[in-house]
Amino acid sequence: MANPESEWLDLAISGNDDAFTRLVETYQSPVYNLCYRMLGNTGDAEDAAQESFWRAWQYIKRYDRQRSFVTWLLSISAHYCIDQLRKRRLELVPLDVLPEEDAPDPGLSPEAASKLREEKQQMRKLLNRLGPQDRAAIVMRYWYDFSEVEIATSLSLTVSAVKSRLHRARRELALAYDECYETTALAERRRYESPAF
């Protein structure tokens, strides 16, 4: 029996919207996560993920079945997010003024919610240090376990360019780690401090 995902893909390529929606349901998390890690806030991530799927819908007839579908989707998302980050730079929007996180899961204890928020802020600050393509390379490497060849294919770069970008990005992240961690931890402690102190 054929893989249902492969059947949905065949149907989606032949123009069935319901089959494509099934693919959206299957791949929404990886695509959204990439957009979130690239853009740093939930509103832009939602828009970018929706736009990525719309672009995939438009060009699905050009999709090469030899290639992994998720890799193809993430490649579309990464290119879109890189363009958005470049536009943001042109518009001179400081990354710090972007909307903050959504409210944490109400099921979490205050300590766990605080820890989660702190980790998210720290990660966001770290990733914001990187240029668009370096950030995309890091996200693909660490969240999706992409090889350097896969990253190169997805970002339309050479393998040596990817190696160079990963090298530079790791250095930048390691150098920024202390600063981001300390400032985030300090800010988080201040949220719960009594005004008397």
Add this chain to the structure above:
Amino acid sequence: MSHQPFEMWLLSGATLDKNQNHQLQEHLKTCKPCSKLTCNLTRVEYQLNIAPLVKPRAGFAQRFQASLPARQAARQRRQVWSIIISGLSIGAAIYIYHILPDLASLSIGAILSSLVNNSLSLVAALLRIGQISGYVLMGIPPAIPLAVWISLTTVFCILSLIWVLALGRILAPKGEKA
């Protein structure tokens, strides 16, 4: 103190052989910056590896599906506009090419006047073609046998039907196809 090739080894993410690893460990014992870099890199990579996959709000796929008709309509509008703009651009390019030899000697008024004249000539030519076609269609029918007329009409109907079906297939929302 030189940090190379140790810094490169640390940041490349590649697996080191036994000898390289030994050299790196010896260097890290004496080099504070490289030691700090290693420590921070390990912590960063740990954070990256444990960071969860962030999920969208519930109903993401439904929101996408609901947005499809509006996106498709916007795309069709864009396509129609691009065809119109392309047509006008091609017309303008042909016209400019046509007046190019005289462009240097013509004033703006003369160019505008020439544009109006040429546009009127084009409309007149189209009307004349329509008139000639009308005379031909009025003159030819008595000379053609009835059987040929029936055959021609049948072929015309079949071609029209194919055209309407093809148009319907192109313009119908994608979900209705399957």
